[in-house]
Amino acid sequence: MESRKRTFVRALVAATVIAVIGGAAFAQSPPPVKIGLLATLEGPFAAGGQDGMRGAELAVRQRNGVVAGRKIEIIKASSDAKPEVAVNATRKLVEQDKVDIMVGPLSGSEGIAVKEYSKTQPNITFINGSSGAQATTLVNPSPNFFRFNTDGGQWMVGLGKAALDKGYKRVMVIAEDYAFPYSQVQGFMTEYCKLGGKVPVKAWVPLGGKDYSSVIARIPKDVDALVVVLGGADAVNFLNQYEQAGGDKPLVGGSITVSQDILNYKGKRRDSLVGTIAGAPVADAYDAPEWKAFVADYKKNFPDGYPSPSLFALVYYLNMKATLDGLEAVKGDLSDGQKKYREALSKLVLKSPVGDVKLDANRQAIGTTFITEVVKDAQGNLYNKVLRKIDNVNQTLGVPPAEFKVGSRDEPNCP
């Protein structure tokens, strides 16, 4: 009898201890916040996707992986820049891995597809990665899709004026034939046409094209410059062939045209790149202390990364930082279908290395654009000097929203 009683008391004590410890543990560490992170680790933008992931990770590391007492758990997924692959990867993260917040994807048409999917998951908040198509937030926007980066059109604001200041009154456009370059060309032409510039010829070339001889043959004699919106290998191929054809027109570049790999280009025309102007949301030589601190932090955390964070690293960083800042603002409270969290995101003014970013009514960023010019430093290396910094660029590029049309092959037009 005595022993049974003792056993009972012991069991009671043990149960109390377990309950107290368990309760305390529960109170001390709320469940982690799961964030899905999607970028292209395969396909044509694999290098960019990897750097985008670095940018997003940097934002998490700056907070030591904890926001408002809740641990941040990142679940990564990959796509290959195809919209259907991006949606499959997102669906897996949301429905199978049960993430609370989704960050991604990388490229334009992926962004549009993921935005459409986000409408079927009203209790999850979607935040863009680095996709820059206008239509994502401009046409049928989704109430739970947020984009804290400016789009391809916004990145070119100010370039039209810069081109006219250089004396380029007539230009020919050479761009790849898909949504992102359409936006870029529109960003350039909206301002350029309004100020009286003329674009007599636009050449749309397939993505990944190798032969530009037919395009080069079409360049009219009377244009003052070429607006080249090509990325990576396409831009190098074009420059080589233009050099061989004896071309001598000055260039105006898109946001991913005059990147570091082009500046390291070894052809004879290298010196003629000096003076090339371009528009982008990032400028290597920007001298604000916030930017310098960001570059130093990136280099410290990722010794295997690029000498300076790429556009993808910066933009993923912005979106992930906004994700975490919003979480901080609501003290990690994601209850009630994340309603409070979304309100906080909508009101958030993001302090970023490239200035403040805020959102418009479509949950699209209003932010800073840089106009840069290629110059040669004392050692003979080429780099992008900041010509002008334009703050508060909105998605309709200053045009009233009712009159604004999404860019396409024929829009805008000023021959």
Next chain:
Amino acid sequence: MSAANWRGAMNVQAPRAVAPESPRAGVAPPPPRRFSNPVRARHVVVLALLLAYPWFATPFFTFQIGAQALALGLIALSLTFLGGSGGMISLAQMTVAGLAGYMVAIFGSAATDGANLGWPWWLAVPLGMIIAVVAATFIGWLSVRTEGIYTIMITLAIGVGFHYLAVQNYAVFNGFQGMQKVFPPTLAGIYWRAPVPFYYLTLAWALAGYLFVMYLLRTPFGIALQGIRDNPRRMHALGFNVTAHRVAAYAVAGALAAVGGVLFTWYNGLVTPGSVGTGWLINILIIAVLGGMRHPVGAFLGAIVFVLLQNFAIDVFDRERFNLVIGVVFLVIVLFSRDGLLGWWAALSARMSTQRGGTPWRAASGRSYAR
């Protein structure tokens, strides 16, 4: 694969055709039963599992794993039929599937400016399939004049050619963007792209395609086709029109691929040049080889493994190198089995039946469909 190999491969069917009550010792060859296949316990179990699947699986598993695997399996089935029964490996099956998807989008509705006609689904879908079957017949007519690796080359050339046409043509195919928001119609009050209805839609078509191929293999046409696969010169000497049979096989495979293609387009909700790019042409071959080509069910087994790997390989290994897992699994299956997963199954059941005192499948009967 040589004719002798194909005959060996086909023998695996023999025990299945044996009536359940007949002795398994194989002393006397069982009576040939050509036009019916006995329904066995395992068929009932598999069918019941397939039907009950959405009731215990999450919507994610129902839609992204189940429905996607069935739609892809149907496209791969067209290649299994062509390759396994006709001896022709065509890389253009995804092209036919993609063309059907494109046509349904163009005739029907999609969120693209100007390019689509907006016809009702009951007109757009059959029309799209007819065009795809005509295209498949044309591809067949071009490529049956070649054998082996040359067939692969010519169909690959057609596939890549169509990919570039779709990328660069804006008037019809809307270029790089392709067709967005191509969804199945809402019929009888049911939104057919919701996970459970879409799963049953793909299941119904996959079963129909599977049973159709099983039936076709026992018809005079199917038997003649297998004869042509094994020895075209002899079949020609016997008075069969070899070319006509092969072109007809391409048309049949085209119809299967077209159904699968429309379902796959609805699954993705879009069709772009990427959907008919080289990657997908090869993926269909991978699915067919992975599953095994000796029996139509291989296409679906291959598709399930393929879809599972695509989705979950990233969870089992370093996330930035997950393609390595996919590659290694493919390599292991192909390296250690002569005929994909079906080859393993055959080896396993052979060992089981030897242990139970029966004869290995290979010795059970010398009969094949062609007899």
